[in-house]
Amino acid sequence: xxxxxxxxxxxxxxYAPGIRALHEAVSSLGDALIVxxxxxxxxxxxxxxxxxxxxxxxxxxxxxxxxxxxxxxVTIAINKILNTKPDLLVSGINPGANLGDxxxxxxxxxxxxxxxxxxxxxxxxxxxxNPPYDFEVxxxxxxxxxxxxxxxxxxxxxxxxxxxxxxxAGEIRGIRFTRQGRRIYQNAIQETFDPxxxxxxxxxxxxxxxxxxxxxxxxxxxxGYISVTPIHLDLTNHGGLEYLEQQWKM
Amino acid sequence: xxxxxxxxxxxxxxYAPGIRALHEAVSSLGDALIVxxxxxxxxxxxxxxxxxxxxxxxxxxxxxxxxxxxxxxVTIAINKILNTKPDLLVSGINPGANLGDxxxxxxxxxxxxxxxxxxxxxxxxxxxxNPPYDFEVxxxxxxxxxxxxxxxxxxxxxxxxxxxxxxxAGEIRGIRFTRQGRRIYQNAIQETFDPxxxxxxxxxxxxxxxxxxxxxxxxxxxxGYISVTPIHLDLTNHGGLEYLEQQWKM
Numbered sequence: 001x002x003x004x005x006x007x008x009x010x011x012x013x014x015y016a017p018g019i020r021a022l023h024e025a026v027s028s029l030g031d032a033l034i035v036x037x038x039x040x041x042x043x044x045x046x047x048x049x050x051x052x053x054x055x056x057x058x059x060x061x062x063x064x065x066x067x068x069x070x071x072x073x074v075t076i077a078i079n080k081i082l083n084t085k086p087d088l089l090v091s092g093i094n095p096g097a098n099l100g101d102x103x104x105x106x107x108x109x110x111x112x113x114x115x116x117x118x119x120x121x122x123x124x125x126x127x128x129x130n131p132p133y134d135f136e137v138x139x140x141x142x143x144x145x146x147x148x149x150x151x152x153x154x155x156x157x158x159x160x161x162x163x164x165x166x167x168x169a170g171e172i173r174g175i176r177f178t179r180q181g182r183r184i185y186q187n188a189i190q191e192t193f194d195p196x197x198x199x200x201x202x203x204x205x206x207x208x209x210x211x212x213x214x215x216x217x218x219x220x221x222x223x224g225y226i227s228v229t230p231i232h233l234d235l236t237n238h239g240g241l242e243y244l245e246q247q248w249k250m
Numbered sequence: 251x252x253x254x255x256x257x258x259x260x261x262x263x264x265y266a267p268g269i270r271a272l273h274e275a276v277s278s279l280g281d282a283l284i285v286x287x288x289x290x291x292x293x294x295x296x297x298x299x300x301x302x303x304x305x306x307x308x309x310x311x312x313x314x315x316x317x318x319x320x321x322x323x324v325t326i327a328i329n330k331i332l333n334t335k336p337d338l339l340v341s342g343i344n345p346g347a348n349l350g351d352x353x354x355x356x357x358x359x360x361x362x363x364x365x366x367x368x369x370x371x372x373x374x375x376x377x378x379x380n381p382p383y384d385f386e387v388x389x390x391x392x393x394x395x396x397x398x399x400x401x402x403x404x405x406x407x408x409x410x411x412x413x414x415x416x417x418x419a420g421e422i423r424g425i426r427f428t429r430q431g432r433r434i435y436q437n438a439i440q441e442t443f444d445p446x447x448x449x450x451x452x453x454x455x456x457x458x459x460x461x462x463x464x465x466x467x468x469x470x471x472x473x474g475y476i477s478v479t480p481i482h483l484d485l486t487n488h489g490g491l492e493y494l495e496q497q498w499k500m
Contacts (some may be wrong), residue, residue, distance in 0.1 A: 155490030
């Protein structure tokens, strides 16, 4: 039987405890190899570094790091480091949720988008909650979902964005297949001053409102379920396309 | 009659000729205000700067710049600079196409995504082709589509990604409403060496293959049409959701 080959990456950097927990979890499923950024790349979204060369360092056997973004790591891993195409890509485990509209800022999810572009089944894992994070339960969930992804098909051109509630194993109520919710930040920009008294803005903080309903990722995690959201690469609003063709007479 | 208020941004920086052409074009439709990054932010995708404060500088009347990303510019403009919510957001004109999967790397499109999150009708403009770019025809196209967007509704939670072929006015064959194509890069990573002889990788170059068919953005532009692709914020693969619920028995 073919031994699965699994690429492990993240956006928090190669030394983050979340990726080490993920690597250990999936190592029992096949040959698992880490290719991850040197440093924290949170909120870089789907950035590609094209204005400078990137260096690959083999830190130890099967653990590589690149001075770039998660997307850089995946594309260089697939094209330059690996000899064979991975059977699975897993990204994370991110400390903190990646839910709703936040997905489009997420480096964790971006790595899985890049894997999906190469037709590799790709899973992004995030652990909801606040520091300190304990990745033990999340790693067990990752193991289970990674083994499912190796056994079953994913929908075409689609990754799974997985968020795990910060609960003990016995407290998790199960898995919900969800859609992406809508997150609305309020007052999420703080004002501050530099040493010369000039006003600056610092993005962050504020309160968060959710809209979307019971079948969303956010609601599932809030209710104690693991949310599994299929995210596809085709961003076209096909219904909107029909509307434009009918209504917008140019 | 209400005079429209239009927010103009881009990812190439406030001094780029593309944004100045766009600003001039839409100024005849209402009050147009630029809030754009200080510097080129190509391929930053949907990055938000959260690890440092950002400074807003008013360069001249109605032209502001921020030492951040396109997404930073939009969120700070809406929350801190503007007194009223814009009726329209236009982003660009980007020198070079933003087609197919490249959309997810594009700062030009990201700015329009951020505008859409705030329920502002948002258009991203890119001029296909190679340098030197002449924005005259593209600016006229932007004027026409911006006036349409002010007169008509956009599909909900949806921006329009607009690509203009590098042709003379009389050569453009019209407008096509399109879906997002699939771009496949081949050998798009070059190898190079640092002064100490260590191998580095540089992302870029290579050949590009397209798949997707006649109704895609890429094919429309290649055939001399302006492509208008409705891109929605909901990344959920709803068909995939049904598949998972039926097939993945956990």
